[in-house]
Amino acid sequence: MPVLDLNREAIAGARAEYARSRDAQRRARAELDAAQRELDRLRRSGADERTLAQAVSRVEDLASAARGGDAALRERLQSIRGLSEQLLAQRDPALMVQALDAAHPVLLLPVAIQTRYDDATTRLMIRIYPDVVHAFQHDPGLTPQEIAAAQRYWTQRFASPADSASPWTELSRPYGPMRAAYLVRAVVPSNLAALGAEAVPVFDEAAIPRSAGEAREQTAAALPDRFVAVGWRGGVEVLRKWGRVVADVLPMSPLFDPLLAPPDPEAWDPFAGERAWLVDYDAAEAAGMAITVTAADLTPGTTLMQGLDRLVVIGVDWTQTPETAAALVADLLHNHEHGQGLAFVAQGTPTNNTGSARAGFAADGGDLAAALDPVAAQAQAEAAA
Structure with missing residues (x-):
């Protein structure tokens, strides 16, 4: 037809x-x-x-x-x-x-x-x-506490460029890896190119999305x-x-x-x-x-x-x-990525617990936090490209 x-x-x-x-x-x-x-x-x-x-x-x-x-x-x-x-x-x-x-x-x-x-x-x-x-x-807006935490992450990254794990762990533990990854991307310094050049991060406050609080x-x-x-x-x-x-x-x-x-x-x-x-x-x-x-x-x-x-x-x-x-x-997928999480399940991954095999997820979420580390994620994206 x-x-x-x-x-x-x-x-x-x-x-x-x-x-x-x-x-x-x-x-x-x-x-x-x-x-x-x-x-x-x-x-x-x-x-x-x-x-x-x-x-x-x-x-x-x-x-x-x-x-x-x-x-x-x-x-x-x-x-x-x-x-x-x-x-x-x-x-x-x-x-x-x-x-x-x-x-x-x-x-x-x-x-x-x-x-x-x-x-x-x-x-x-x-x-x-x-x-x-x-x-x-997922709330696209950030609370004042989240903004401060994300800015602290970038301040630590600029102060010690070689150590990306410590600030990421500090951010991902209280907010969870999905939300933490979003915070890092939502509060990117305007002078990110200067990372590693003994500079301090500069933030465009007007560009940071703000949470609507109880309106969610x-x-x-x-x-x-x-x-x-x-x-x-x-x-x-x-x-x-x-x-x-x-x-x-x-x-x-x-x-x-x-x-x-x-x-x-x-x-x-x-x-x-x-x-x-x-x-x-x-x-x-x-x-x-x-x-x-x-x-x-x-x-x-x-x-x-x-x-x-x-x-x-x-x-x-x-x-x-x-x-x-x-x-x-x-x-919609972007929202899930930073909310409950979003990923492709590898072929052959068991989805149920049985007497001979366990479901394919990390009980402590450690693999998820590692995968969403901004530095590791950027390296993975470049390798895939």
Whole structure:
């Protein structure tokens, strides 16, 4: 079949605008976090009323701007969802798969599914959960303590260029090798070329990403535009039903951000709004993360009482171009590299403990810390190149 001619310019532009707004919001929240710390310091030091009033006013202004930025981000996500639905207007979702060019590979990531029938066996309810590979858990921003630790690492490296192991051990022990490797890369001195020339490191403070503190949350991305459930009985397909549009960025954790808490703590629901899908089936269905099957969705002569031999839930994102999809996956893998870790398992590595062999991992993480040592990693990269 010929590739479906699909105009993705509008949705690509909306996604780019969302990414810019998200980065701006991160900076705004980091600025608010710094202002709050300064206010706390002034209160502890007994600053005069005028200084305190100015600091309080700054925190309130930054908090108001951050709330506005959070609302704007939600609106942009809704805009992307609307554009996706427009692409589907007057089109069968199955035909949208033709928008994918066979010249490019399709990356299928795992999801978890849960199924159950209602008491009368009149509905088959399918819930879909993103796998951990979809999750963005790594915070790209650095706390003041992390910045100080990373700068101390580079100061020691400049002072003793021949000894890279000692500063790396000092950094990787408290933060873990994955996070430590990210800290080293995020706080690279602007005069790195002078390493070994009896110089001292110079840091561009404005270029260091700052943590948004309590605003951190876990989200999922790289999900299909929508899922489809396909069921078989006796080797014959008897079910095919599409779900609704899935958000570009799907919340994966409750919201405990104090900035967004209502005045009345009793009215606070950490699973409200776009997070309701985590605990409510109807909300999950509306979010595209659940599919309900009834008798009307089955081929004629088939009933739910007969059951299914096989059920597959699958989906692709036909709204992505090869270029934007590649960038998204690269961002996702980069996040995992500095979060829970990312590596290829060597062929033949045992993955389970048995009576005759142990799983192929180091219990103390020593091999991981050694592999992520910036000096060793750079040498490995050069050898591979």
